[in-house]
Amino acid sequence: MPIRVRIRYWSWFKDLTHTPESECTLPDGATVADVLHRVHQEHPRLAEARKSTLVAVGVEYQPPDHILHEGDEVSLFPPVQGG
């Protein structure tokens, strides 16, 4: 059963994607790495920032092998700069 996830882009990543969010459908068992692969295909300029990209699912940071579930919200953003 495929799953749908929402992808949110933050900071200057929004400038690269020209949108604050998107959705994608993935096969059951898909991981954060699968989302990144899909996003990088759609937005090659975001792929250039892959080494510094941070990923959260919900409000927690997650590694590439984290398995996603229906309705998850995946956030992609550059290094944080608070203060």
Add this chain to the structure above:
Amino acid sequence: MHRHLELTAAPIPLGDLAASRVESSTSGAVITFLGVVRGSEAGQPIAALDYEAFEPMARHQFEKLFQTMETRWPSLESTRLVHRYGIVPAGQPSLWVEVTAPHRGDAFAACQWLIDEMKRVVPIWKRTVPTP
């Protein structure tokens, strides 16, 4: 440990925060830190910084940092933090932190650690707003 966290678009009310500190007969150290927007960035004058926060995650990550502080420095009595988002003009504070403890060593160390970790894990970003 008493905790207070505020993410706000409004100017940080320094006087109110100072007045609302919970007084304790055991707190011998009260460390406060202000992060202030500089008037230049990379050698160029700027008017302001425009802060963006992923607020639910920022709150969650701050709470996790507070939890770690409680474990690492059990003597801490209070940690209060206010971070602004939106446009913060040069010269105004974007961050206010207060840490209280019986002794200054733990208070200084915990305050420094909190700010360092915030800059590593709390999803807040800034963009420069050039001078007109």
